Amino acid sequence: MTGDEQAGRRTWATRTARDRSDAPARGRLLDAAETVFARLGHGAATVGDITAEAEVSRAGFYVYFASKEEIFRVLAARVRDAFLAAQDVPDVGTDDVRAVAEASVGAFIAAYARHLPLLGLLAQQARTDPGVRELWQEICERPVHRHARYIRRVAAEGRAAPVAEPLSVARAVGGMCVEFARLTAADPGAHDDAVRDVTAMYLHLLGVVPGVKDHAGQGT
Template sequence: MARTPKTWAVRTARDRTEAPVRARLLDAAEAVFARLGYGPATVADITAEAEVSRAGFYVYFASKEDVFRVLAARVRDAFLASQEVPGVDTGDVRAVARESVAAFVAAYARHAPLMPLLEQQAHTDPEARALWQEIRERPVHRHARYIRRLVAEDRARPVAEPLAVARAVGAMSVEFARQVAARRLTHAAAVRDVTAMYLHLLQVAPPGQE
């Protein structure tokens, strides 16, 4: 069957999104923005870092602003993905807590240099502002829904309203992730301490005492 132009266009867009070159450009852009800051960074800096031609850059991104917004969306998606914990028994609250904290701390530590720039751009760029709000709020509200489900199932008795607990755990995770990014704390130590405090806030009984 002949492929229609519309089908071809959709397939081409998907292929470009998944291309390894695109991922390399994104990694390069994140490194350049972290090193130089948003204002001084140029498309030429990004293409040099990625070892991709300028024409190759424009296959995937329209501008420096465009690649920055895509990076912001990638950070948002990384934080949301950290709450998925595939392969973990969702009935094991402690395991879910430990693995989700581990994934979030790792994701935040990886993207830590970009975070101040995302917040800064949010002041002047409406699209960046919307993404920044998603980065800050979507993981917290999803987490609060999870805690409410635990309460409804009588598997946790949090010390405060679920949204407040979710915000507290999020703030702790961010602070400990910053310590990990600065190499003042190991990832394992951060996960151990944040998880302990998280379970305390949830008021989950110790193993064998449910």
């Protein structure tokens, strides 16, 4: 095989992998798997249950996933990515600490409430499955450490005065978000109040005084 042929094969393989990861059928299978695992548990759920829920053939399942265990791990990675994405607020000016706080708290509470049924299963599977354990640790730790880096940055810029070490503040805020997400999951109508209250407590811990313009000149 020539160099050009090898390069062409690599390009085709990369494109195929990307196309498969973005395929609507794969997304339906993941959504269906999360529903099925939440309803039946990891042990009782089968590939047949997932394909029936997704209305995808069994053969179609194996185009994207090798096993029930693999799709479960992919779900774990999707939850991790959802929590990390909740910290990205592209429609909010990053100089406005209060707006960033409110948007990220709202997104995180919504993401946690959405995935709450699966999170208990992930914690259980992490005890016996090394692959799930690694992903579970990332779910628990990566958003917290990323948040702590943000707190350190805004503090260094003079736009916040955290009441404690940034990692401790990040853990405290994460814990509040989790507790209020549980309340929101039980009562979706409580979402707005939860976001308002957690944001107020977060800003207090961050050392951002309500009603006072921050260093960049942004108001409330």
